[in-house]
Every structure is written in C-alpha cells, then in structure tokens.
Amino acid sequence: MNEALLQFIWQYSLYHSQSLTTTDGESVTVIHPGQRNTHAGPDFESAKVKIGNTLLVGNVELHVRTSEWLQHKHDSDEAYRHLILHVVFQQDVYLENQSFATLILSPHIPESVIRQYATLQQTTHHIPCSSQLQKVPVILRESWLNRLLAERWEMKLEEWKDILKQTAGDWQNLLYWRLAANFGFKTNAMPFLLLAKSIPVNILAKHKDQLFQLESILFGQAGFLENDFSEEYPQKLKAEYYFLKKKFNLQPIQGHLWKFMRMRPPNFPTIRIAQFAALVQKSLHLFSKIIEMSCVEEIIPLLQATAGSYWDNHYHFEDIQSRSFPKAIGDHSIHNIIINTIAPIQFLYAHSTGNLALQEQALQLLTLLPPEKNRIISEWSTHHWEASHAAHSQAMLQLFNQYCSSKRCLECSVGLAVIKKNND
Ligand code: SF4
Structure with a gap:
C-alpha cells in the first residue's frame, strides 16, 4: 500500500462501504469523497460524510499509517484544522485529543484491488495493462484518447508560449x-x-x-x-x-x-x-x-x-x-x-x-490524416488498439510516453477501468 493507491481507492470508492466505523465505534457513511486537492493542504476538500447521526462537510486527509499525521507535523498546521475525517490504511499509533474521527480502511478494501495494482506495477511489459486492453470499452477508450490529445497539445503549447514571448x-x-x-x-x-x-x-x-x-x-x-x-x-x-x-x-x-x-x-x-x-x-x-x-x-x-x-x-x-x-x-x-x-x-x-x-x-x-507509423503505435496495435487516424496515434504516443512508461496507471482512465473491473 502507498498513499497514492489509498487516495485512488478513496476517490473512486473502491472499498466495501457497508459497516464502516470510526476508531471510536461510530458508523460512517461516505456521501461524497470530496475533490482531490493537488496543492498543499488536506488530500480531499468538500467531502460529505455522515458520522453517527451528524452530517459533516469538509476536508479529509489520508495516510498509510496514523503516525504519519505526526511525522508530517499536521497537528501544528493551520491548513489541517478543519479536518472532518482522517482515513488510514493501518492504525499504528493512537492520536489523542483530535477533533476529527479516524477511519481504518484496510479491512474494507478488496484484495483484488491491491493485487491488480501490484500486477500493473510489477509487470515488465511495455504497456503494463496490455493483457486487459481488449476488454476496455470503446467509448471509454475514445474519450480518454480525446483527453490525451488535448493534454499533449497543452503541454506543447506551454513550451511554445515561451517561444511566442521570444x-x-x-x-x-x-x-x-x-x-x-x-x-x-x-x-x-x-x-x-x-x-x-x-x-x-x-x-x-x-x-x-x-x-x-x-x-x-x-x-x-x-x-x-x-x-x-x-x-x-x-x-x-x-x-x-x-x-x-x-x-x-x-x-x-x-x-x-x-x-x-x-x-x-x-x-x-x-x-x-x-x-x-x-x-x-x-x-x-x-x-x-x-x-x-x-x-x-x-x-x-x-x-x-x-x-x-x-x-x-x-x-x-x-x-x-x-x-x-x-x-x-x-x-x-x-x-x-x-x-x-x-x-x-x-x-x-x-x-x-x-x-x-x-x-x-x-x-x-x-x-483526417493517417496514423503515424512507429514502434509505439505498433506496440498498441499488437494489443488490438488500432490507431484509425493521427488523432489516435498522437494520443497513444502521449499515453505511452507520459503514463504507461512511468506506470502512472492510477491517473489513467484505463487503469481505473482495469482495477475497477477486477473489483466488480
Ligand atoms: S497507464 Fe493506463 S494504459 Fe498505460 S499501462 Fe497503465 S493502465 Fe494501462
């Protein structure tokens, strides 16, 4: 387990949601996990959680172990004052005098989620999820490729904006x-x-x-x-x-x-x-x-x-x-x-x-243009992802270079589908 995977599991609710309880024994119902915060401060903002009979709206922080709360010095950080829930994989220390509840998620996470993630991370294939690509729904593939093409160009454009200034x-x-x-x-x-x-x-x-x-x-x-x-x-x-x-x-x-x-x-x-x-x-x-x-x-x-x-x-x-x-x-x-x-x-x-x-x-x-031909596009085609045009091939290059090769499967729509499918 690592924090990125725990955040992924929380964000997409990949756990058994029945019988969640805080370390104090109160029931927990997650109505909304909140918005991911990629800046400094708690991991999720505007989460909606019912603890016991009280509906709370606010920030959620996640850690693999409870002790990381102290290690990261959140107890003296103003940004963490309005926390409503601390979600941990394991409790290794008991945090005293805290205003927020703690939820230990490990007993509720299906083993298949962790196993599937480990498989993606450990494989030596150029495209770690290659054996599952054929099962990815076409609609999901198309919308993800569209987003990747826009992302590729946005990256290029950042570079070019500097040139435009010159x-x-x-x-x-x-x-x-x-x-x-x-x-x-x-x-x-x-x-x-x-x-x-x-x-x-x-x-x-x-x-x-x-x-x-x-x-x-x-x-x-x-x-x-x-x-x-x-x-x-x-x-x-x-x-x-x-x-x-x-x-x-x-x-x-x-x-x-x-x-x-x-x-x-x-x-x-x-x-x-x-x-x-x-x-x-x-x-x-x-x-x-x-x-x-x-x-x-x-x-x-x-x-x-x-x-x-x-x-x-x-x-x-x-x-x-x-x-x-x-x-x-x-x-x-x-x-x-x-x-x-x-x-x-x-x-x-x-x-x-x-x-x-x-x-x-x-x-x-x-x-309107034919797809590019190169080693990466051929690799996708071996796994039945055929590029029909250049918009596809450009998006596939982006996916391979920016995601697959550094195993950013948790940030990839295909990764979510693959891990979720094995959880269904
Ligand atoms: S980044 Fe996405 S497409 Fe690439 S291997 Fe991981 S899950 Fe598959």
Missing part, C-alpha cells in the same frame, strides 16, 4: 521557427531551430522571390558553405552568402551540429534545408493562410515544394549521384508537419483568442 507575440515568426524545427525531424530539430533563429524572418522576406539567395542565406548560416568548392553552384552560393552575411551582419551556427549518421540520404539536412528554402520562396506568409484552414486538401498544396535543381543529383555539396530526380517534400513529411506544427499552432492560436470552434477544428484536423 518572438514578441509574432505568430508568423512562431510558425517559421516551428516549421524549421519540424523540418529537422527528431535528429536535426535543434540545429534547424537555431538556424531559423539566426536569420530574422524579414531578411528572408526581402529575398523571398529568389531561391538562389534564400539557399545562400540558409546554407551559409547553417555552416555548409565554409569549404572550398570545385562546382560552380556552391561557389556562387558561397560568394552570395559572404556578401549577404556582411550586409545583414549575420552570425552562422556551427556546422558540426548537423547529423547525417544513420539517416536515409533523402532526409539529410542538406536536402531538408533546400526544401525549406523552396517552401519559404513559395510562401513565407503561410500563417495567415493556414490559421483557419480545416481541410487537409487545402493545406497540403501550401506545403508542397521541391528543392532547387542542383539537388536533383546531389545529397550533399559536390557528391554527384548518377540517379537524378527532383527532391520534393514527400506526403509523409507533409502529414508530419500538419500533425506537429500546423494543427497545434491552430490550436494555440484558437486557445489564445478564446475561439473554441477553431480549437475543435484543429483537433478534428488530425482525424
């Missing part, structure tokens, strides 16, 4: 930075973001019609134009970059930050930067266009762009390949950008402007 509330700039980070995917997200931050968006705007200049600024700032080149194109890019660097007083990032290892050549940062330059050229002011779009078919064309022709037969500067083909941003990458940048920015913007309809629309956008 851009002085400029949404266009936020989109530019987030798009850049997204272009780097997991491996090169950080250097891509540094790259975007090193080039004020107004400098790109000045050259938005000329792909050559956009490439020279982006590749130069990325640290890829420092070598001596034999090909004419990178030589020209380099010359242009040094001119623009001086003109705008630009400071490049360090080239060694980019990673190429274990990466498919089409995902090399050089190709991504070239595609990013093409996207900037096509539409630097994406924000005003995409912010209210609810239709994937309208968004996709805005994100379609192809790297300049030099890259048709290169993956890096001066590595001529025999096979030549245009390096367009693929469907998978576009979906990834909508999932990880466009829809969350729509959601954040809607949130900050109080536009609930747009918030819902941003969430709905993910239901």
Whole structure:
C-alpha cells in the first residue's frame, strides 16, 4: 500500500462501504469523497460524510499509517484544522485529543484491488495493462484518447508560449521557427531551430522571390558553405552568402551540429534545408493562410515544394549521384508537419483568442490524416488498439510516453477501468 493507491481507492470508492466505523465505534457513511486537492493542504476538500447521526462537510486527509499525521507535523498546521475525517490504511499509533474521527480502511478494501495494482506495477511489459486492453470499452477508450490529445497539445503549447514571448507575440515568426524545427525531424530539430533563429524572418522576406539567395542565406548560416568548392553552384552560393552575411551582419551556427549518421540520404539536412528554402520562396506568409484552414486538401498544396535543381543529383555539396530526380517534400513529411506544427499552432492560436470552434477544428484536423507509423503505435496495435487516424496515434504516443512508461496507471482512465473491473 502507498498513499497514492489509498487516495485512488478513496476517490473512486473502491472499498466495501457497508459497516464502516470510526476508531471510536461510530458508523460512517461516505456521501461524497470530496475533490482531490493537488496543492498543499488536506488530500480531499468538500467531502460529505455522515458520522453517527451528524452530517459533516469538509476536508479529509489520508495516510498509510496514523503516525504519519505526526511525522508530517499536521497537528501544528493551520491548513489541517478543519479536518472532518482522517482515513488510514493501518492504525499504528493512537492520536489523542483530535477533533476529527479516524477511519481504518484496510479491512474494507478488496484484495483484488491491491493485487491488480501490484500486477500493473510489477509487470515488465511495455504497456503494463496490455493483457486487459481488449476488454476496455470503446467509448471509454475514445474519450480518454480525446483527453490525451488535448493534454499533449497543452503541454506543447506551454513550451511554445515561451517561444511566442521570444518572438514578441509574432505568430508568423512562431510558425517559421516551428516549421524549421519540424523540418529537422527528431535528429536535426535543434540545429534547424537555431538556424531559423539566426536569420530574422524579414531578411528572408526581402529575398523571398529568389531561391538562389534564400539557399545562400540558409546554407551559409547553417555552416555548409565554409569549404572550398570545385562546382560552380556552391561557389556562387558561397560568394552570395559572404556578401549577404556582411550586409545583414549575420552570425552562422556551427556546422558540426548537423547529423547525417544513420539517416536515409533523402532526409539529410542538406536536402531538408533546400526544401525549406523552396517552401519559404513559395510562401513565407503561410500563417495567415493556414490559421483557419480545416481541410487537409487545402493545406497540403501550401506545403508542397521541391528543392532547387542542383539537388536533383546531389545529397550533399559536390557528391554527384548518377540517379537524378527532383527532391520534393514527400506526403509523409507533409502529414508530419500538419500533425506537429500546423494543427497545434491552430490550436494555440484558437486557445489564445478564446475561439473554441477553431480549437475543435484543429483537433478534428488530425482525424483526417493517417496514423503515424512507429514502434509505439505498433506496440498498441499488437494489443488490438488500432490507431484509425493521427488523432489516435498522437494520443497513444502521449499515453505511452507520459503514463504507461512511468506506470502512472492510477491517473489513467484505463487503469481505473482495469482495477475497477477486477473489483466488480
Ligand atoms: S497507464 Fe493506463 S494504459 Fe498505460 S499501462 Fe497503465 S493502465 Fe494501462
């Protein structure tokens, strides 16, 4: 037993409620367990409990052992003065001269609840409740996944709000930075973001019609134009970059930050930067266009762009390949950008402007895209939780990363269903 489990049992009334009595022998009827208090002070507030013939409304504190009341120094803490009930798993000391009643819950807790919790905590499966997932009602699964998606975005948004402060509330700039980070995917997200931050968006705007200049600024700032080149194109890019660097007083990032290892050549940062330059050229002011779009078919064309022709037969500067083909941003990458940048920015913007309809629309956008494919989504599918769309896969990632992997089953709707079911 631990305090979190005891609180869970109390909150969801997972005990036999008949014949509850205080340590003084008075009957106890729990009408409402109260609201969980996650801040300092008693564990539950506004609980409604009948002790003997007296109806009491107030705070409830829970401990595994009675002595923790003294250990935690609650006896001298004002916040605990209006306690109506002290619920403990075991009584190891008798607390004298207290104004509240004490209820020992252990005899009333079904063994199955503790056993089921222990099973979830002790298993070595990646998803501790995997053997029970198939029995979880669809309606419960759907509503929990919806909440998880909103939670995932709220976490992301907290992070992004700081970025928005750095851009002085400029949404266009936020989109530019987030798009850049997204272009780097997991491996090169950080250097891509540094790259975007090193080039004020107004400098790109000045050259938005000329792909050559956009490439020279982006590749130069990325640290890829420092070598001596034999090909004419990178030589020209380099010359242009040094001119623009001086003109705008630009400071490049360090080239060694980019990673190429274990990466498919089409995902090399050089190709991504070239595609990013093409996207900037096509539409630097994406924000005003995409912010209210609810239709994937309208968004996709805005994100379609192809790297300049030099890259048709290169993956890096001066590595001529025999096979030549245009390096367009693929469907998978576009979906990834909508999932990880466009829809969350729509959601954040809607949130900050109080536009609930747009918030819902941003969430709905993910239901129109195919689910992501990765190790975690495959794991869910092995246990018959199939992601039908990207809203599902994003929620499943959140569930796995934030709950299952740290065994936060007591905070999970599935955990409640699993423990409750075995108690029914
Ligand atoms: S956190 Fe929820 S879904 Fe994950 S293992 Fe625990 S009960 Fe299952």
